Amino acid sequence: MTHVLETGLEFLPSENPDNLPMVKGYNIINGQVKLASDGATFTSSNPGLLTDCLGEFPLSTKDDVHAALDAARAAFPAWSATPAPTRGQIIGNMGRLLMEHKDAIVALETREIGKTLKESAGSVQEAIDTCLFFQSEGRRLYGQTVHSELPNKELFTYRRALGVCGIINACNFPAAVPFWKMIPAIMCGNTCVWKSPQDAPMLSFALARIMHQAGLPDGVINLVHGKGSGAGQHLVDAVDEGKINKISFTGSTAVGKMIGEVCGRNLVSASLELGGKNPLVIMPSANLENAIEGAYWSGFGTAGQRCTSLGNLIIHQDIYDEFVEKLMAKVKSTRIGDSARVDGVLYGPMLSEKYAVDFLKGLEMCEADGANKLFGNGRITSDNKPQGFVGDAEAGVYMWPHVYAGVTEDMKCFHEEVFGPAITIVKANDFDHALHLANASPYGLSSAIYTNDRLEAYRFKSGIKAGMTGINNSTTGAEAHLPFGGVKGSGNGTRESGIWVIEAYSYWHAVNDELSGKLQLAQMDVDEIEMVEAEVDYSSLA
Numbered sequence: 001m002t003h004v005l006e007t008g009l010e011f012l013p014s015e016n017p018d019n020l021p022m023v024k025g026y027n028i029i030n031g032q033v034k035l036a037s038d039g040a041t042f043t044s045s046n047p048g049l050l051t052d053c054l055g056e057f058p059l060s061t062k063d064d065v066h067a068a069l070d071a072a073r074a075a076f077p078a079w080s081a082t083p084a085p086t087r088g089q090i091i092g093n094m095g096r097l098l099m100e101h102k103d104a105i106v107a108l109e110t111r112e113i114g115k116t117l118k119e120s121a122g123s124v125q126e127a128i129d130t131c132l133f134f135q136s137e138g139r140r141l142y143g144q145t146v147h148s149e150l151p152n153k154e155l156f157t158y159r160r161a162l163g164v165c166g167i168i169n170a171c172n173f174p175a176a177v178p179f180w181k182m183i184p185a186i187m188c189g190n191t192c193v194w195k196s197p198q199d200a201p202m203l204s205f206a207l208a209r210i211m212h213q214a215g216l217p218d219g220v221i222n223l224v225h226g227k228g229s230g231a232g233q234h235l236v237d238a239v240d241e242g243k244i245n246k247i248s249f250t251g252s253t254a255v256g257k258m259i260g261e262v263c264g265r266n267l268v269s270a271s272l273e274l275g276g277k278n279p280l281v282i283m284p285s286a287n288l289e290n291a292i293e294g295a296y297w298s299g300f301g302t303a304g305q306r307c308t309s310l311g312n313l314i315i316h317q318d319i320y321d322e323f324v325e326k327l328m329a330k331v332k333s334t335r336i337g338d339s340a341r342v343d344g345v346l347y348g349p350m351l352s353e354k355y356a357v358d359f360l361k362g363l364e365m366c367e368a369d370g371a372n373k374l375f376g377n378g379r380i381t382s383d384n385k386p387q388g389f390v391g392d393a394e395a396g397v398y399m400w401p402h403v404y405a406g407v408t409e410d411m412k413c414f415h416e417e418v419f420g421p422a423i424t425i426v427k428a429n430d431f432d433h434a435l436h437l438a439n440a441s442p443y444g445l446s447s448a449i450y451t452n453d454r455l456e457a458y459r460f461k462s463g464i465k466a467g468m469t470g471i472n473n474s475t476t477g478a479e480a481h482l483p484f485g486g487v488k489g490s491g492n493g494t495r496e497s498g499i500w501v502i503e504a505y506s507y508w509h510a511v512n513d514e515l516s517g518k519l520q521l522a523q524m525d526v527d528e529i530e531m532v533e534a535e536v537d538y539s540s541l542a
Protein backbone atom coordinates (compact mmCIF):
# COMPACT_ATOMS: atom_id res chain seq x y z
CA MET A 1 0.00 0.00 0.00
CA THR A 2 1.42 3.34 -1.01
CA HIS A 3 0.00 6.67 0.02
CA VAL A 4 -0.48 9.18 -2.79
CA LEU A 5 1.90 11.63 -1.13
CA GLU A 6 4.65 9.01 -0.87
CA THR A 7 4.62 8.34 -4.57
CA GLY A 8 6.31 10.77 -6.82
CA LEU A 9 5.43 10.10 -10.40
CA GLU A 10 6.64 6.84 -11.82
CA PHE A 11 7.92 7.35 -15.34
CA LEU A 12 7.41 4.85 -18.11
CA PRO A 13 9.75 4.57 -21.09
CA SER A 14 8.66 7.42 -23.34
CA GLU A 15 8.51 7.11 -27.09
CA ASN A 16 7.39 10.63 -27.79
CA PRO A 17 9.60 12.79 -30.00
CA ASP A 18 10.16 15.66 -27.54
CA ASN A 19 11.06 13.21 -24.80
CA LEU A 20 8.14 14.41 -22.70
CA PRO A 21 7.56 12.24 -19.65
CA MET A 22 5.06 9.40 -19.71
CA VAL A 23 3.79 8.35 -16.32
CA LYS A 24 2.08 5.44 -14.69
CA GLY A 25 -1.13 6.89 -13.33
CA TYR A 26 -3.22 5.59 -10.45
CA ASN A 27 -6.61 5.76 -8.89
CA ILE A 28 -6.56 7.26 -5.39
CA ILE A 29 -8.74 5.35 -2.97
CA ASN A 30 -8.65 6.22 0.72
CA GLY A 31 -5.42 8.13 0.05
CA GLN A 32 -3.70 5.04 -1.42
CA VAL A 33 -2.66 4.72 -5.03
CA LYS A 34 -4.31 1.79 -6.79
CA LEU A 35 -4.31 0.10 -10.16
CA ALA A 36 -7.48 -1.35 -11.66
CA SER A 37 -8.51 -4.60 -9.97
CA ASP A 38 -8.07 -6.46 -13.27
CA GLY A 39 -4.96 -4.49 -14.28
CA ALA A 40 -6.59 -2.97 -17.37
CA THR A 41 -5.35 0.45 -18.51
CA PHE A 42 -5.99 3.16 -21.07
CA THR A 43 -3.74 5.96 -22.26
CA SER A 44 -4.07 9.73 -22.47
CA SER A 45 -2.61 11.50 -25.50
CA ASN A 46 -1.88 15.10 -26.37
CA PRO A 47 -4.46 16.05 -29.04
CA GLY A 48 -2.08 18.68 -30.44
CA LEU A 49 0.73 16.14 -30.84
CA LEU A 50 -0.70 12.64 -31.00
CA THR A 51 2.67 10.92 -30.65
CA ASP A 52 2.95 12.46 -27.19
CA CYS A 53 1.39 10.00 -24.74
CA LEU A 54 1.07 11.43 -21.22
CA GLY A 55 0.61 8.16 -19.43
CA GLU A 56 -1.24 5.00 -18.73
CA PHE A 57 -4.18 4.99 -16.30
CA PRO A 58 -6.37 2.37 -14.63
CA LEU A 59 -9.52 1.43 -16.51
CA SER A 60 -11.52 1.16 -13.32
CA THR A 61 -13.84 -1.79 -12.77
CA LYS A 62 -17.08 -1.93 -10.82
CA ASP A 63 -15.08 -3.27 -7.84
CA ASP A 64 -12.75 -0.26 -8.01
CA VAL A 65 -15.65 2.18 -8.10
CA HIS A 66 -17.27 0.41 -5.15
CA ALA A 67 -14.00 0.41 -3.18
CA ALA A 68 -13.90 4.18 -3.73
CA LEU A 69 -17.53 4.50 -2.60
CA ASP A 70 -16.83 2.45 0.53
CA ALA A 71 -13.84 4.69 1.33
CA ALA A 72 -15.96 7.82 0.87
CA ARG A 73 -18.71 6.36 3.09
CA ALA A 74 -16.19 5.46 5.81
CA ALA A 75 -14.60 8.93 5.74
CA PHE A 76 -17.96 10.74 5.96
CA PRO A 77 -18.67 10.74 9.74
CA ALA A 78 -15.31 12.27 10.72
CA TRP A 79 -15.21 14.74 7.85
CA SER A 80 -18.77 16.00 8.31
CA ALA A 81 -17.99 16.46 12.03
CA THR A 82 -14.82 18.44 11.28
CA PRO A 83 -15.48 22.15 11.98
CA ALA A 84 -16.42 23.93 8.76
CA PRO A 85 -13.71 26.62 9.29
CA THR A 86 -11.11 23.81 9.39
CA ARG A 87 -12.51 22.34 6.19
CA GLY A 88 -12.29 25.83 4.70
CA GLN A 89 -8.68 26.14 5.81
CA ILE A 90 -7.75 22.94 3.93
CA ILE A 91 -9.55 24.29 0.86
CA GLY A 92 -7.56 27.53 1.19
CA ASN A 93 -4.36 25.45 1.26
CA MET A 94 -5.46 23.82 -2.01
CA GLY A 95 -5.80 27.26 -3.59
CA ARG A 96 -2.35 28.31 -2.35
CA LEU A 97 -0.74 25.09 -3.62
CA LEU A 98 -2.41 25.59 -6.99
CA MET A 99 -0.98 29.13 -7.13
CA GLU A 100 2.46 27.78 -6.30
CA HIS A 101 2.30 25.10 -9.01
CA LYS A 102 0.17 27.12 -11.44
CA ASP A 103 2.62 27.25 -14.34
CA ALA A 104 3.19 23.49 -14.31
CA ILE A 105 -0.52 22.69 -13.98
CA VAL A 106 -1.33 25.10 -16.82
CA ALA A 107 1.29 23.50 -19.09
CA LEU A 108 -0.05 20.06 -18.19
CA GLU A 109 -3.63 21.10 -19.03
CA THR A 110 -2.48 22.39 -22.43
CA ARG A 111 -0.52 19.21 -23.03
CA GLU A 112 -3.42 16.94 -22.16
CA ILE A 113 -6.40 18.69 -23.82
CA GLY A 114 -4.77 21.15 -26.22
CA LYS A 115 -6.23 24.41 -24.92
CA THR A 116 -4.08 27.48 -25.45
CA LEU A 117 -1.80 28.29 -22.52
CA LYS A 118 -3.75 31.49 -21.91
CA GLU A 119 -7.01 29.60 -21.66
CA SER A 120 -5.56 26.81 -19.51
CA ALA A 121 -4.34 29.55 -17.17
CA GLY A 122 -7.90 30.88 -17.06
CA SER A 123 -9.29 27.46 -16.18
CA VAL A 124 -6.70 26.88 -13.44
CA GLN A 125 -7.33 30.40 -12.11
CA GLU A 126 -11.04 29.59 -11.91
CA ALA A 127 -10.15 26.59 -9.69
CA ILE A 128 -7.98 28.86 -7.51
CA ASP A 129 -10.75 31.48 -7.26
CA THR A 130 -13.16 28.75 -6.20
CA CYS A 131 -10.80 27.62 -3.41
CA LEU A 132 -10.29 31.16 -2.15
CA PHE A 133 -14.01 31.86 -2.19
CA PHE A 134 -14.93 28.69 -0.29
CA GLN A 135 -12.08 28.98 2.19
CA SER A 136 -13.97 31.82 3.87
CA GLU A 137 -17.37 30.26 3.16
CA GLY A 138 -16.22 27.65 5.71
CA ARG A 139 -16.48 30.46 8.28
CA ARG A 140 -19.91 31.45 6.98
CA LEU A 141 -21.84 28.22 6.69
CA TYR A 142 -24.69 30.09 8.32
CA GLY A 143 -27.88 28.73 9.73
CA GLN A 144 -30.61 30.89 11.25
CA THR A 145 -32.28 31.44 14.60
CA VAL A 146 -36.01 31.80 14.08
CA HIS A 147 -38.72 32.99 16.49
CA SER A 148 -41.23 30.36 17.52
CA GLU A 149 -44.99 30.94 17.56
CA LEU A 150 -44.93 29.54 21.12
CA PRO A 151 -43.27 31.03 24.22
CA ASN A 152 -40.14 29.49 25.75
CA LYS A 153 -39.28 27.64 22.59
CA GLU A 154 -36.45 28.27 20.12
CA LEU A 155 -36.12 27.38 16.45
CA PHE A 156 -32.89 26.93 14.48
CA THR A 157 -31.82 25.94 10.99
CA TYR A 158 -28.60 24.12 10.18
CA ARG A 159 -26.98 23.16 6.91
CA ARG A 160 -26.19 19.46 6.94
CA ALA A 161 -24.01 17.47 4.57
CA LEU A 162 -25.71 15.07 2.16
CA GLY A 163 -23.22 12.18 2.33
CA VAL A 164 -21.30 10.62 -0.55
CA CYS A 165 -21.22 12.62 -3.80
CA GLY A 166 -20.46 11.13 -7.22
CA ILE A 167 -18.63 13.68 -9.37
CA ILE A 168 -18.47 13.36 -13.16
CA ASN A 169 -17.09 16.21 -15.30
CA ALA A 170 -16.25 16.79 -18.96
CA CYS A 171 -12.64 17.36 -20.00
CA ASN A 172 -12.99 20.88 -21.46
CA PHE A 173 -12.52 22.64 -18.09
CA PRO A 174 -10.64 19.86 -16.34
CA ALA A 175 -9.44 22.04 -13.44
CA ALA A 176 -12.27 24.56 -13.02
CA VAL A 177 -15.35 22.35 -13.30
CA PRO A 178 -14.38 19.54 -10.89
CA PHE A 179 -13.38 22.24 -8.39
CA TRP A 180 -16.76 23.97 -8.90
CA LYS A 181 -18.26 20.70 -7.73
CA MET A 182 -15.92 19.18 -5.16
CA ILE A 183 -14.84 22.32 -3.31
CA PRO A 184 -18.36 23.28 -2.16
CA ALA A 185 -19.15 19.57 -1.67
CA ILE A 186 -16.33 19.08 0.83
CA MET A 187 -16.80 22.53 2.36
CA CYS A 188 -20.31 21.39 3.30
CA GLY A 189 -18.89 18.20 4.85
CA ASN A 190 -19.58 15.69 2.07
CA THR A 191 -17.12 13.13 0.75
CA CYS A 192 -16.63 12.40 -2.97
CA VAL A 193 -15.89 9.78 -5.57
CA TRP A 194 -14.55 11.62 -8.60
CA LYS A 195 -14.63 9.89 -11.99
CA SER A 196 -12.03 11.81 -13.98
CA PRO A 197 -12.74 12.67 -17.63
CA GLN A 198 -11.41 10.00 -19.96
CA ASP A 199 -9.40 12.65 -21.82
CA ALA A 200 -7.88 14.35 -18.77
CA PRO A 201 -6.78 11.67 -16.26
CA MET A 202 -3.25 13.04 -15.80
CA LEU A 203 -4.38 16.53 -14.84
CA SER A 204 -7.07 15.06 -12.57
CA PHE A 205 -4.46 12.91 -10.83
CA ALA A 206 -2.20 15.93 -10.28
CA LEU A 207 -5.11 17.96 -8.87
CA ALA A 208 -6.22 15.16 -6.55
CA ARG A 209 -2.65 14.80 -5.31
CA ILE A 210 -2.50 18.54 -4.57
CA MET A 211 -5.77 18.23 -2.64
CA HIS A 212 -4.19 15.59 -0.40
CA GLN A 213 -1.05 17.69 -0.01
CA ALA A 214 -3.25 20.51 1.29
CA GLY A 215 -4.15 18.40 4.33
CA LEU A 216 -7.29 16.65 3.09
CA PRO A 217 -7.87 13.48 5.14
CA ASP A 218 -7.77 10.16 3.29
CA GLY A 219 -11.05 9.01 1.78
CA VAL A 220 -12.64 12.47 1.52
CA ILE A 221 -11.91 12.64 -2.21
CA ASN A 222 -11.39 9.37 -4.05
CA LEU A 223 -10.35 9.40 -7.68
CA VAL A 224 -11.21 6.72 -10.22
CA HIS A 225 -10.24 6.88 -13.88
CA GLY A 226 -11.97 5.26 -16.81
CA LYS A 227 -14.59 5.72 -19.48
CA GLY A 228 -18.03 7.24 -19.15
CA SER A 229 -19.56 3.95 -20.25
CA GLY A 230 -17.39 2.05 -17.73
CA ALA A 231 -16.44 3.66 -14.42
CA GLY A 232 -18.89 6.54 -15.00
CA GLN A 233 -21.79 4.14 -15.52
CA HIS A 234 -20.76 2.06 -12.46
CA LEU A 235 -20.89 5.24 -10.39
CA VAL A 236 -24.37 6.10 -11.66
CA ASP A 237 -25.57 2.49 -11.18
CA ALA A 238 -24.47 2.70 -7.55
CA VAL A 239 -27.29 5.23 -7.01
CA ASP A 240 -29.73 2.34 -7.52
CA GLU A 241 -27.80 0.38 -4.89
CA GLY A 242 -28.23 3.13 -2.30
CA LYS A 243 -24.52 3.97 -2.16
CA ILE A 244 -24.67 7.58 -3.33
CA ASN A 245 -26.43 10.64 -1.90
CA LYS A 246 -25.69 13.10 -4.68
CA ILE A 247 -24.53 13.10 -8.29
CA SER A 248 -23.02 16.15 -9.91
CA PHE A 249 -22.54 15.87 -13.66
CA THR A 250 -21.33 18.17 -16.42
CA GLY A 251 -21.69 16.81 -19.94
CA SER A 252 -24.22 16.06 -22.65
CA THR A 253 -27.96 16.53 -22.28
CA ALA A 254 -28.62 12.89 -23.26
CA VAL A 255 -26.38 11.50 -20.48
CA GLY A 256 -27.70 14.13 -18.05
CA LYS A 257 -31.28 12.98 -18.66
CA MET A 258 -30.29 9.36 -18.01
CA ILE A 259 -28.56 10.34 -14.74
CA GLY A 260 -31.55 12.48 -13.76
CA GLU A 261 -33.86 9.49 -14.23
CA VAL A 262 -31.71 7.19 -12.09
CA CYS A 263 -31.42 9.83 -9.37
CA GLY A 264 -35.12 10.72 -9.62
CA ARG A 265 -36.34 7.17 -9.02
CA ASN A 266 -34.10 6.98 -5.95
CA LEU A 267 -34.94 10.48 -4.66
CA VAL A 268 -31.24 11.34 -4.86
CA SER A 269 -30.28 14.94 -5.59
CA ALA A 270 -28.63 15.56 -8.97
CA SER A 271 -26.83 18.68 -10.24
CA LEU A 272 -26.87 18.57 -14.03
CA GLU A 273 -24.95 21.05 -16.19
CA LEU A 274 -25.67 20.13 -19.79
CA GLY A 275 -25.46 21.37 -23.37
CA GLY A 276 -26.26 24.73 -24.87
CA LYS A 277 -27.11 26.32 -28.21
CA ASN A 278 -26.22 29.75 -26.94
CA PRO A 279 -27.67 32.70 -28.88
CA LEU A 280 -25.89 36.02 -29.46
CA VAL A 281 -28.03 38.85 -30.83
CA ILE A 282 -26.55 41.81 -32.73
CA MET A 283 -28.75 44.92 -32.97
CA PRO A 284 -28.13 47.94 -35.24
CA SER A 285 -27.38 50.31 -32.33
CA ALA A 286 -24.44 48.13 -31.20
CA ASN A 287 -20.82 49.15 -31.45
CA LEU A 288 -20.14 46.82 -34.36
CA GLU A 289 -16.39 46.48 -33.90
CA ASN A 290 -16.91 45.45 -30.28
CA ALA A 291 -19.73 43.09 -31.27
CA ILE A 292 -17.56 41.43 -33.92
CA GLU A 293 -14.83 40.80 -31.33
CA GLY A 294 -17.42 39.30 -28.98
CA ALA A 295 -19.06 37.09 -31.59
CA TYR A 296 -15.70 35.88 -32.90
CA TRP A 297 -14.40 35.00 -29.44
CA SER A 298 -17.70 33.38 -28.40
CA GLY A 299 -17.72 31.13 -31.45
CA PHE A 300 -14.09 30.25 -31.97
CA GLY A 301 -12.24 30.84 -28.68
CA THR A 302 -11.47 27.46 -27.04
CA ALA A 303 -12.14 25.99 -30.52
CA GLY A 304 -15.82 26.43 -29.62
CA GLN A 305 -15.49 23.75 -26.96
CA ARG A 306 -17.16 25.49 -24.05
CA CYS A 307 -20.70 24.76 -22.98
CA THR A 308 -21.05 28.57 -23.12
CA SER A 309 -19.69 28.89 -26.69
CA LEU A 310 -21.77 30.67 -29.31
CA GLY A 311 -24.31 28.57 -31.21
CA ASN A 312 -26.78 30.79 -33.11
CA LEU A 313 -25.49 34.22 -34.13
CA ILE A 314 -28.69 36.24 -34.63
CA ILE A 315 -28.09 39.40 -36.66
CA HIS A 316 -30.59 42.19 -37.34
CA GLN A 317 -31.26 42.50 -41.09
CA ASP A 318 -30.23 46.21 -41.25
CA ILE A 319 -26.60 45.44 -40.37
CA TYR A 320 -26.49 41.83 -41.54
CA ASP A 321 -24.33 42.24 -44.65
CA GLU A 322 -21.80 44.59 -43.07
CA PHE A 323 -21.50 42.47 -39.92
CA VAL A 324 -21.08 39.17 -41.75
CA GLU A 325 -18.48 40.64 -44.12
CA LYS A 326 -16.35 41.98 -41.25
CA LEU A 327 -16.75 38.86 -39.15
CA MET A 328 -15.73 36.64 -42.07
CA ALA A 329 -12.53 38.61 -42.58
CA LYS A 330 -11.56 37.75 -39.01
CA VAL A 331 -12.65 34.13 -39.26
CA LYS A 332 -10.60 33.61 -42.41
CA SER A 333 -7.46 34.94 -40.77
CA THR A 334 -7.80 32.80 -37.60
CA ARG A 335 -4.44 31.61 -36.32
CA ILE A 336 -4.69 27.97 -35.28
CA GLY A 337 -2.00 25.70 -33.87
CA ASP A 338 -0.37 24.11 -30.85
CA SER A 339 -0.03 26.86 -28.26
CA ALA A 340 2.75 24.94 -26.47
CA ARG A 341 4.91 25.41 -29.57
CA VAL A 342 3.67 28.53 -31.38
CA ASP A 343 2.58 31.92 -30.09
CA GLY A 344 -0.55 33.91 -30.76
CA VAL A 345 -2.96 31.18 -31.80
CA LEU A 346 -6.68 31.71 -31.13
CA TYR A 347 -7.27 28.02 -30.73
CA GLY A 348 -5.59 24.65 -30.75
CA PRO A 349 -6.75 21.12 -31.42
CA MET A 350 -10.01 19.43 -30.52
CA LEU A 351 -9.99 18.07 -26.96
CA SER A 352 -9.43 14.57 -28.33
CA GLU A 353 -10.11 12.38 -31.36
CA LYS A 354 -13.54 11.52 -29.88
CA TYR A 355 -14.57 15.20 -29.90
CA ALA A 356 -13.34 15.50 -33.48
CA VAL A 357 -15.60 12.64 -34.60
CA ASP A 358 -18.65 14.22 -32.94
CA PHE A 359 -17.81 17.63 -34.38
CA LEU A 360 -17.63 16.25 -37.91
CA LYS A 361 -21.07 14.70 -37.40
CA GLY A 362 -22.33 18.15 -36.37
CA LEU A 363 -20.98 19.61 -39.61
CA GLU A 364 -22.74 16.88 -41.57
CA MET A 365 -25.99 17.91 -39.89
CA CYS A 366 -25.49 21.55 -41.00
CA GLU A 367 -24.80 20.39 -44.57
CA ALA A 368 -27.78 18.02 -44.60
CA ASP A 369 -30.01 20.89 -43.45
CA GLY A 370 -28.94 22.88 -46.50
CA ALA A 371 -27.29 25.67 -44.48
CA ASN A 372 -25.11 27.95 -46.59
CA LYS A 373 -21.46 27.29 -45.72
CA LEU A 374 -19.52 30.56 -45.81
CA PHE A 375 -16.26 29.07 -44.60
CA GLY A 376 -14.67 25.86 -43.30
CA ASN A 377 -13.43 22.58 -44.67
CA GLY A 378 -13.57 19.97 -41.93
CA ARG A 379 -10.40 18.55 -40.51
CA ILE A 380 -7.12 20.35 -41.15
CA THR A 381 -4.53 18.23 -42.96
CA SER A 382 -1.25 19.14 -44.67
CA ASP A 383 -3.03 19.64 -48.01
CA ASN A 384 -6.24 21.07 -46.58
CA LYS A 385 -5.43 23.93 -44.27
CA PRO A 386 -6.60 27.51 -43.74
CA GLN A 387 -4.04 30.29 -44.25
CA GLY A 388 -3.75 30.90 -40.48
CA PHE A 389 -2.79 27.36 -39.53
CA VAL A 390 0.72 27.07 -38.10
CA GLY A 391 2.64 23.88 -37.48
CA ASP A 392 2.30 20.28 -38.57
CA ALA A 393 -1.35 19.59 -39.41
CA GLU A 394 -0.95 15.83 -39.29
CA ALA A 395 0.53 15.93 -35.79
CA GLY A 396 -2.77 16.65 -34.03
CA VAL A 397 -6.55 16.86 -34.31
CA TYR A 398 -7.17 20.32 -35.79
CA MET A 399 -10.34 21.70 -37.36
CA TRP A 400 -11.10 24.60 -39.68
CA PRO A 401 -13.33 27.34 -38.28
CA HIS A 402 -16.82 26.94 -39.82
CA VAL A 403 -19.55 29.45 -40.49
CA TYR A 404 -23.00 28.49 -41.77
CA ALA A 405 -25.44 31.21 -42.83
CA GLY A 406 -29.06 31.14 -43.97
CA VAL A 407 -30.00 29.05 -40.94
CA THR A 408 -33.68 29.03 -40.07
CA GLU A 409 -35.81 27.74 -37.25
CA ASP A 410 -37.00 24.70 -39.18
CA MET A 411 -33.44 23.33 -39.48
CA LYS A 412 -32.00 20.79 -37.08
CA CYS A 413 -28.76 22.75 -36.86
CA PHE A 414 -30.69 25.72 -35.46
CA HIS A 415 -31.63 23.58 -32.45
CA GLU A 416 -28.70 21.25 -31.91
CA GLU A 417 -25.34 22.07 -30.34
CA VAL A 418 -22.27 21.62 -32.55
CA PHE A 419 -19.43 21.28 -30.02
CA GLY A 420 -16.43 22.78 -31.79
CA PRO A 421 -15.38 25.71 -34.01
CA ALA A 422 -18.64 26.25 -35.92
CA ILE A 423 -21.38 28.87 -35.71
CA THR A 424 -24.79 29.09 -37.37
CA ILE A 425 -26.01 32.53 -38.50
CA VAL A 426 -29.67 33.49 -38.42
CA LYS A 427 -31.17 36.72 -39.81
CA ALA A 428 -33.68 38.61 -37.62
CA ASN A 429 -36.32 41.05 -38.93
CA ASP A 430 -36.53 43.13 -35.76
CA PHE A 431 -35.93 42.95 -32.00
CA ASP A 432 -39.02 40.85 -31.24
CA HIS A 433 -38.04 38.35 -33.91
CA ALA A 434 -34.47 38.24 -32.56
CA LEU A 435 -35.71 37.56 -29.02
CA HIS A 436 -38.06 34.89 -30.34
CA LEU A 437 -35.16 33.20 -32.18
CA ALA A 438 -32.94 33.44 -29.10
CA ASN A 439 -35.57 31.54 -27.13
CA ALA A 440 -36.47 29.03 -29.85
CA SER A 441 -33.82 26.34 -29.24
CA PRO A 442 -34.40 23.59 -26.66
CA TYR A 443 -31.52 24.91 -24.54
CA GLY A 444 -31.07 27.78 -22.10
CA LEU A 445 -27.54 28.02 -20.76
CA SER A 446 -25.87 31.24 -21.89
CA SER A 447 -27.05 34.12 -24.10
CA ALA A 448 -25.90 37.61 -25.07
CA ILE A 449 -26.94 40.77 -26.88
CA TYR A 450 -24.99 43.65 -28.36
CA THR A 451 -27.06 46.85 -28.32
CA ASN A 452 -26.73 50.43 -27.17
CA ASP A 453 -30.47 50.77 -26.72
CA ARG A 454 -31.16 50.46 -22.98
CA LEU A 455 -34.76 49.40 -23.46
CA GLU A 456 -33.71 46.60 -25.82
CA ALA A 457 -31.10 45.41 -23.33
CA TYR A 458 -33.73 45.44 -20.59
CA ARG A 459 -36.27 43.60 -22.73
CA PHE A 460 -33.66 41.01 -23.69
CA LYS A 461 -32.53 40.26 -20.16
CA SER A 462 -36.11 39.98 -18.93
CA GLY A 463 -37.40 38.04 -21.95
CA ILE A 464 -34.62 35.51 -22.51
CA LYS A 465 -34.87 32.06 -20.92
CA ALA A 466 -31.28 31.30 -19.94
CA GLY A 467 -29.16 30.85 -16.84
CA MET A 468 -26.67 33.49 -17.98
CA THR A 469 -26.89 36.63 -20.13
CA GLY A 470 -24.17 39.00 -21.36
CA ILE A 471 -25.02 42.56 -22.33
CA ASN A 472 -22.44 43.90 -24.76
CA ASN A 473 -20.29 40.90 -23.95
CA SER A 474 -19.56 37.43 -25.29
CA THR A 475 -21.57 34.34 -24.35
CA THR A 476 -18.66 32.92 -22.30
CA GLY A 477 -16.80 33.97 -19.19
CA ALA A 478 -18.83 33.09 -16.10
CA GLU A 479 -17.01 34.22 -12.97
CA ALA A 480 -16.40 31.86 -10.05
CA HIS A 481 -18.68 33.70 -7.60
CA LEU A 482 -21.88 33.98 -9.68
CA PRO A 483 -24.44 31.19 -10.06
CA PHE A 484 -23.78 29.03 -13.12
CA GLY A 485 -26.25 26.69 -14.77
CA GLY A 486 -29.05 26.52 -17.26
CA VAL A 487 -32.76 26.15 -17.80
CA LYS A 488 -34.70 24.04 -20.35
CA GLY A 489 -32.46 21.37 -21.93
CA SER A 490 -29.33 22.86 -20.34
CA GLY A 491 -29.91 21.54 -16.87
CA ASN A 492 -32.31 20.77 -14.06
CA GLY A 493 -32.18 24.20 -12.44
CA THR A 494 -29.38 23.50 -9.98
CA ARG A 495 -26.53 26.00 -9.86
CA GLU A 496 -22.78 25.79 -9.45
CA SER A 497 -20.51 28.47 -7.98
CA GLY A 498 -20.84 31.27 -5.48
CA ILE A 499 -23.08 30.98 -2.43
CA TRP A 500 -25.86 29.45 -4.54
CA VAL A 501 -24.07 26.13 -5.03
CA ILE A 502 -24.24 25.48 -1.27
CA GLU A 503 -27.92 24.61 -1.76
CA ALA A 504 -26.84 21.76 -4.04
CA TYR A 505 -24.52 20.10 -1.48
CA SER A 506 -26.42 20.50 1.78
CA TYR A 507 -29.92 20.12 3.12
CA TRP A 508 -31.69 22.34 5.62
CA HIS A 509 -32.27 20.84 9.03
CA ALA A 510 -34.93 22.59 11.13
CA VAL A 511 -34.49 22.09 14.88
CA ASN A 512 -36.87 23.20 17.64
CA ASP A 513 -35.88 23.36 21.29
CA GLU A 514 -38.84 23.30 23.69
CA LEU A 515 -37.66 24.96 26.93
CA SER A 516 -41.04 25.33 28.66
CA GLY A 517 -40.93 21.87 30.19
CA LYS A 518 -44.36 21.01 28.85
CA LEU A 519 -45.93 19.86 25.62
CA GLN A 520 -47.01 22.92 23.64
CA LEU A 521 -48.69 22.11 20.34
CA ALA A 522 -47.75 24.18 17.33
CA GLN A 523 -50.75 25.84 15.65
CA MET A 524 -53.12 24.57 18.38
CA ASP A 525 -51.71 26.04 21.59
CA VAL A 526 -50.86 29.37 20.06
CA ASP A 527 -52.44 32.37 21.85
CA GLU A 528 -55.44 33.60 19.95
CA ILE A 529 -55.50 37.32 19.26
CA GLU A 530 -58.93 38.85 19.10
CA MET A 531 -59.53 41.96 17.10
CA VAL A 532 -61.33 44.76 18.93
CA GLU A 533 -64.70 45.93 17.66
CA ALA A 534 -64.58 49.70 17.09
CA GLU A 535 -66.42 51.39 14.24
CA VAL A 536 -64.55 54.31 12.75
CA ASP A 537 -65.57 56.05 9.58
CA TYR A 538 -62.15 56.75 8.02
CA SER A 539 -63.79 58.37 5.04
CA SER A 540 -64.88 61.23 7.30
CA LEU A 541 -61.18 62.12 7.67
CA ALA A 542 -60.61 62.48 3.97
Ligand code: UN1
Binds near residue numbers: 126308
Ligand atom coordinates in the same frame (compact mmCIF):
# COMPACT_ATOMS: atom_id res chain seq x y z
C1 UN1 B 1 -18.07 24.67 -19.37
O1 UN1 B 1 -17.80 24.80 -20.56
O2 UN1 B 1 -18.52 23.57 -18.92
O3 UN1 B 1 -18.19 30.64 -18.62
C2 UN1 B 1 -17.81 25.70 -18.33
C3 UN1 B 1 -17.29 29.99 -19.13
C4 UN1 B 1 -16.32 29.24 -18.23
C5 UN1 B 1 -16.90 27.93 -17.77
C6 UN1 B 1 -17.40 27.04 -18.87
N1 UN1 B 1 -16.01 30.06 -17.09
O4 UN1 B 1 -17.16 29.89 -20.34
